């Protein structure tokens with residue numbers, strides 16, 4: 151019933167890139183985690199290693215492709231020691247139910263400094279001058295440079311690194327023009343940056359242009375041949391973000407014909423650039439092998455943070471800096487966990503009472519304390535429960551996406567005012583055959599109860615084996631069922647009844663909590679009883695059984 155088997159007692163974390171020793175020490179110090187370091191794996195070896203890993207920590211050297219991630223049932227989390235997650239196929243990770251987290255700020259300053267170092271080197275011809283001296287020359291005239299103060303730089307992408315670059319350029323007495331669709335004009339003013347509304351407004355005005363955006367469909371080829379032609383002749387370009395934001399072929403041509411006076415690239419479409427890359431042998435081109443984050447300080451910071459987010463995830467369920475699901479702190483996770491359990495069980499219950507009728511959508515209503523929690527997580531848990539029997543390996547990370555792919559809509563409403571209970575979650579499922587409603591509550595810190603089943607209010611357990619039958623509320627039926635269960639040795643642990651009108655003779659429902667599953671013959675006898683209008687057995691996780699999959703609490 152549970153969608154993902156719980157892993158062995160000691161979680162295993164695989165490290166496949168060069169991680170600062172500080173990160174490894176932190177993981178070891180966390181205790182209770184097996185750390186396995188393996189580098190230089192082939193794609194096939196990586197796939198194999200992932201089969202026995204609960205988590206993986208990577209830098210940019212490891213490619214987590216759909217082929218690597220597909221069908222991984224033990225893997226729960228990826229921690230990227232760095233910012234860019236373009237080496238991870240996020241849809242494939244989500245589909246595989248794997249949460250992906252990064253360490254967004256540890257390498258900001260180092261990468262900004264690398265962009266500045268390259269800008270200085272370009273303007274003073276540092277690399278070719280050093281090379282010529284190595285060749286025994288003393289060529290002062292040839293390497294005359296240009297001063298930065300008073301020049302105009304365009305910064306495309308003003309997130310963490312772009313802003314760090316902009317601030318430093320202002321300090322260098324440069325005029326800074328920026329473009330970022332998500333930067334407020336107030337923030338730009340604070341930074342001393344003139345904000346423009348699109349890249350084309352910036353391009354003709356700048357002496358230097360540096361890009362600091364992620365690589366997306368929108369930013370791929372953002373600085374292309376046409377935009378290079380629109381720039382001042384001799385402009386200098388810098389890319390310390392991702393290869394391809396500045397079109398490599400167009401740049402090679404523009405460097406050769408002098409449209410672009412110099413360029414510095416730390417990142418490439420293919421790393422390392424292949425032998426036939428148009429970049430090889432280009433004049434005035436300074437290339438570094440993706441060194442932006444390669445400082446002792448940055449590597450220590452990102453390794454420490456990656457180790458911390460991985461060990462916290464494995465030990466407390468904290469989800470920090472997740473890029474494919476909502477983040478949740480360890481304390482929030484502790485608070486929301488009983489609700490995840492409740493949501494999951496309501497989902498399982500609904501899927502089993504609706505049978506195979508086509509599901510269209512669900513409305514989740516959170517009331518009282520439940521409305522104050524991260525309800526999107528509870529919605530994910532509900533979807534995981536709803537789909538658990540139908541979809542292999544569905545969990546909190548992928549359930550909402552799996553539901554969406556199947557055209558199942560999940561709507562949420564919240565009301566912090568309590569109804570009859572101080573906290574409740576109700577789910578109304580619409581199927582081709584009609585509508586079903588279930589609701590649950592929490593007593594104390596995690597005692598789950600079913601309080602509504604369609605039109606009936608009751609108070610039943612939400613675990614183990616439930617025998618649910620609809621009937622007319624007439625005398626003798628409880629005795630009949632009790633005898634039947636007794637005859638075949640099935641123990642009734644608890645029983646709850648609900649009536650649609652609070653008077654005898656009407657429609658009723660009974661939920662019996664059983665210690666064993668009734669036989670087919672007994673089920674048939676109940677179904678054949680003239681006062682019974684429907685009967686079903688539902689199997690829920692046992693009481694106190696931890697939530698499955700990615701958020702299972704470590705022992």
Ligand SMILES: NC(=O)C1=CN([C@@H]2O[C@H](COP(=O)(O)OP(=O)(O)OC[C@H]3O[C@@H](n4cnc5c(N)ncnc54)[C@H](O)[C@@H]3O)[C@@H](O)[C@H]2O)C=CC1
Pocket residue numbers: 232233234235254257258261306307308309310311312329330331332333362363364365368369390391392416417440441442443444
């Ligand atoms: N060379 C290296 O070693 C390193 C490279 N990086 C790269 O630098 C990039 C930026 O990193 P952060 O500043 O930390 O990320 P960030 O997420 O803080 O900033 C990215 C900014 O780009 C903006 N943006 C997105 N699309 C845009 C578009 N079409 N036009 C203009 N702006 C756009 C966003 O609004 C955001 O403000 C990362 O995506 C990563 O790939 C990061 C660290 C090290």
Ligand SMILES: O=C(O)CCC(=O)C(=O)O
Pocket residue numbers: 209210211231232233234235257440442443444
């Ligand atoms: O050194 C690395 O791991 C690459 C850093 C990087 O590109 C990033 O954090 O996005």
